[in-house]
Every structure is written in C-alpha cells, then in structure tokens.
Amino acid sequence: MQAQSRKWRLAKKSIGFVPTMGALHEGHLELVRACRKENDVTIASVYVNPLQFGPKEDFAKYPRTLEKDLKMLQGEKVNAVFTPSDKEMYPAGFSTSVEVKGPLMQGLCAPFRPGHFNGVATVVVKLLGAVMPDRLYLGQKDAQQLAVLRQVIKDLNMDIETISCPTVREHDGLAMSSRNQGLTLEGRKTAPALYKALKVGKSIVELGETQAEKVLEEIRKVIEDEKNVKIQYLEAVNPETLVPVTEIKPGTMIALATYLDNVRLIDNIVI
C-alpha cells in the first residue's frame, strides 16, 4: 500500500482516504463519493480492528462481508482498497499505542468503552502511515471518534486534513450503521425513535428553551416511551472539545447511546 501511495505522491496526485471496518452501507459510500470529488486518488480500507473492541464487545460477531464490500467500492470507482491482515497490522513484537487523555475522553462513549478510542487512534495512525493520504474522510455519526482523531492528527503534527461528512439516514431517520443488521424486526421498528427524539430536542431549542437539562429531559421522555430501549448516555456537549454544556447554543451537539435488542446504537444532532 505504502509503495503504491508513494508512487501517487511522487506523481503529485492528491490522495483521499476512507477507513472502514467493512459491512459497508450508504454512509460509507457517501464518504467515498465526497473523497472522489476532492482528490485525484481515493483509497478505502476494510479492516475490523481487534484493538478497538472491549473483551465483552462484538468483535467476533461484527459483520464481515468483504466480497460484497469490494463490489460496492468498485462500483464507486475507488483506486485502491487496503485490506491488511491482523498479522500485518499487529505482528509479534508490536509494542506501540497511541493514547488520548483529557476532556475528549471523559464523556459520551469513552467511559463505557475503556480502551476503545486508544484502539481507534492506534489503528488510524497506522492506516494513515500506510496510506499516506492528504485528506481523511470520517462520518459525523461517530462524533467522538471524529473529535478524537482530529485531535490526534493535530497533536502528532500529521500533514493531513480531516473532513467530516453528514450522517446518512434511512428513510425513517435511523442513522445508518453496520450494527443495524443485528436488530430484530421489532427493534428495527423502534430504532427511528432515537433520531425522532433528537429532533424533538432540536425543535424545543428552536422554540426558545436553552437549558440543557430541560431539553435532555424531553428527549429522554420520547425515548423512554418506547419499549426495550435503554439509554446509556444522553449529553449536550461542545462538538469539538466534547465538554458538556449547561446552556444549548447554535453548534451544540446532543449525543446519545442506547441499547436496543442488545445492539448498541449511537446518534447525535447538532443544533
């Protein structure tokens, strides 16, 4: 991968990169399309990174659909797909991790997924080393991942621009996610309630309520009207620093994680 990217760089081609864990959906394809528009060369990766799964998480069950993924990426005319093996990524003697501390790691998913974002940071720094892109494309659905990786890239002085793309949704508003495949038929019917609730929150703010506590309470009610949904967190934060806010302003992000059918779903909305 690196040898190929080096050739492209020497030929002065701009390189855009879309890292994925496969099980691709329209959300990924929109990242690829944004990438193709802005770069001479588009590279995607498909790699289910063991480092970012906790011991009780769904690494073994995570959907793996490489043949289908490659066809979809071919349909989008990517120039290369990087599909390293675990042995190539983490050979014997592998000793390094990229670790993130501070406010970015104090809220949202981080306390519930210890080690997750360090695993993400480590694999993405490795992928960036192999792919050597000018631009990195990430989805806004994984808002904490986006904020963490922006910080890591800045902190390590990497000469890479991070570009975020809007969350792609099903017709009923459910944020696209590879994990949606794990929902039962019943769960799939309930799942749009998350975004519906976030939109209720947004309209309450638009009607003049700016106290985060009250807005979050209304969102919570909408979700708790549904059966079988458990809220893990529901927070109003600054989308860059992820520091919680007490007053909601334009640009504030409201983010949540829930369990539905034992599937963990996250979503967010920016006011």
Added chain:
Amino acid sequence: MQAQSRKWRLAKKSIGFVPTMGALHEGHLELVRACRKENDVTIASVYVNPLQFGPKEDFAKYPRTLEKDLKMLQGEKVNAVFTPSDKEMYPAGFSTSVEVKGPLMQGLCAPFRPGHFNGVATVVVKLLGAVMPDRLYLGQKDAQQLAVLRQVIKDLNMDIETISCPTVREHDGLAMSSRNQGLTLEGRKTAPALYKALKVGKSIVELGETQAEKVLEEIRKVIEDEKNVKIQYLEAVNPETLVPVTEIKPGTMIALATYLDNVRLIDNIVI
C-alpha cells in the same frame, strides 16, 4: 517547517533529519555529516523536550546553548534548523501520547526513568510529522532510545528509515554527551573508566568467556575500583529486542548506567 518540507518533497529532494536537544558536540555533528552524505536536504532540530524528563530529573538544568548550536549547524551546512517552542509543541488541549510497552521497556534505563521513553516517542513522532523526513539519524550511545524509536516507526507504519551512527568518544574513550559538562574536574578524570571497563568485558569475551554473569562481574570490578561511581544497571542484551542474554555472542550489547558527581552517564559496547 512542514510547509518547507512539503516544498522539498514536491521537488523530489530526499530529506534527512537529526533531532537534538541542543548543547551540541561532535557526536551530533557526526550525525549531521552522515545525514548530509545520504540526503539532498539535511534538517536538524533543537528542542529540549519537557515530556521526557522525570520530576526529579534535570530539565531545568539541562544545558541550553542555542546561539552556539546554530553556529555549529551552520558550519555543517544544514538546510534548516527546527526550533519549536513548548507552546507550539504542547499547546493547550494537547491530549495525545505515543506509548511503548513490552520487552523494550523492561530493562536498561526504562525502569529507572518511568515515562521517559514515552516522552521521547511522543516528541519524535511529532517532530517527524513536522519535518517529514525520509531518513532519521540517531546515535548508538542512546541504545534503548534507538531500539524504541525503531519499533515505534515500524509499528506506526511510518515511511521513514532509521539510521544509527557509532558513538563518538573523547580521546580518552569517554562517550560524548551534553551531560559531561556537569562533571567536576575530578569526575571528568574518572569518567573514562566506564568505557575502559566495557572494553575489558569485550576482551574477556574475545579470550573465550561467554557467560554473561561472569563477564558483567569483571566489568563491575573495574568500575567499582573507581571512587564516587555508582552503577545503576549493567546488562548484556540483544541490541534490537533488549532482552537480556545469559550467553554472550557476537552482536550482544553490554550496556550500563552510572552516577558520577550526581551526573547520570550511560554507555554501551557491542561485542
């Protein structure tokens, strides 16, 4: 720095990089000379990295001689010297560290300098991000630093070749180090005993003794014959993995750290 390096890269110039903490001596200059021979462009950095000093270490007292350093580097015709400030390197909100675990961190200096090599790894990854070199030049005197940085560069898939250069010594054998400036006249007279002892060890091996324990014992005796020298560690290891060996073979490294006049001196020899 990055903008300038980007121009050189686009012009297809090869870039070599010599990171330093200043207080330059012939050891650094030899790195610069090796770098100039092998690259179109030579960049040095002068930055005393606070992250790699422990709370009880000599960060405040570390010699700072920037004007003299710049003149020496100019004399060697480097193309650029990167001298970032602490604020540029670690601005408010800085959240990332590069951490190293495993056998590389279990012996030699690591147990006595907790956090040191993570600080080195973090600053060097940052410097490499800013300088974007093809080749990195490091001295063999800091053998554990060399082994750790080689591993980090490999682990993070950085497209950079690490080149190590032999330790440069004073006429009496003392390994050149910015810390030698801190020795008293008496201490300076004693200091060559370290390398003398390592050479005694080497000749014992050449005479047929391969048991590490016995060879280290002879080295210890030579050093302990001197007044005011305290050995912190004395080990025989594989120079790449830093795993201790019981039998000394060609390629085995014998490394030590001592305190002399409250100055910590390290040295090593490869059999």
